Amino acid sequence: MKYCSTRGQEKNLTFEEVLFSGYAKDGGLYMPEFLPNLSHKEMEQWSKYSYPDLVFAVARKFIDEEEIPSSVLNDIITSCLKRFRIPEVVRIEKLVGGLNIVELFHGTTLAFKDLALSVVGGLIDHYLSKKKKHITILIGTSGDTGSAAIEGVRGRKGIDIVVLLPSGRCTMIQELQMTTVIEDNVLVYKVEGTSDDLDEPIKQCFCDQEFVSKHNLISINSINWGRIMVQVAHYFFTYYQLCSELGAPVQIVVPTGAAGNITAGCIAKKMGLPITLVATVNENDIISRTIDKGDFSMNSFVTQTMASAMDIQNPYNVERLIYLCCEGNVERVRKIMGAFESNGKVTIPVDILQALQEIVVDSIIVNDSEITTTMEKVYNENKYVLCPHTATAVYYHHQRNSDVTRGFIATASPAKFPEAVIKAGIDPITDGVDHLQYLPTKFLWMRKGEDWYSMLRAKIENITELRNRKV
């Protein structure tokens, strides 16, 4: 499989090349040059696979055997997923009333991002160990990405990771999961701004090609193809667990922020999986407006909500969705994204919107009080605690009846969000994270008014210099 940029200037890249980069050089995102269509026979074979088997089967479609042989690929995947807290890695909790909760949060940091980031960490490590090269991972987070990325690479040789988190906008536990890591290859900045604010200096760093290649700078935000690829397996797993018979439709409801997860769902559908998708969002509603009426426009500011991992204004994976829905017409992607980048808004052309709506068939905006009411209702009826993000998906179920079988993507454990759990009138659960508050912390500040871009550049230069001296 070869890869190309959504904006057309790069083609014929290997998996390794796209794994080790962030944005494409033309500002686009990387996509496979085509999407493999599963045969009926494969569809049937895959239905018997465990979750790790499915990750392998999906990855095998997108990484050539010559790049990573099957036995090695399988070892990487199984060793990364072995660290999960339940042996089956992912499980589905079937509650009354057709509420099938797809628990993707049994990794170390208790959010679904552990699934993709642990495997991406393993893949990066695989290539690096062959090359004796040093890289710096640069990543911004709205809460969960940072800790999952740190967990994927902490203590690994040849990798430094720099994480920017929006101070006061994550939960205390999310922040502690990042600031209590003391390994010297991990550097965390608390930034006085929103998660969109801190994306700016990061994007600026990645736009400087010379800087990127000098420092082997890479991103593992969901702009990284490796993450999207691993996430495709969520949808196959969910489908096979829930379908009444092979070929019967299943609807999967996805709490959505930067739209990496739902993009993976769209790819699974394009590979032949008979699913439809629903995107649920909090009051940061850009995705919902885009899907409903093609109104791809930013609000004037980020609203802080209880589902903080979805407090995002610029869902950068929409670019991949547009690419998928215009049959890879790069001229059109360039035009649409160009307009969005200059004006902060653009209307998605009708034919592309219709293609998108055939996959993502509905969306809903859920406010904080609807989130807590949903958490309370599900708790009262089932004694089951939802995280506030997952609650947005379940709220959809309470609003829209349907005969179709539905799965609800549970993106995080409620233990990460005690503030919301308490607001919902439920006793908080700790799930092994309460010890964090007793650990020492380590982090740096980026204060309002400082030049974050220059600070970040200087720090990255400093890291490379230090590592080169050690070699």
Ligand SMILES: *Cc1c(COP(=O)(O)O)cnc(C)c1O
């Ligand atoms: C990251 C995250 C999301 C949003 O996922 P995207 O792929 O960015 O749409 C939703 N819920 C939780 C708990 C998350 O950590």
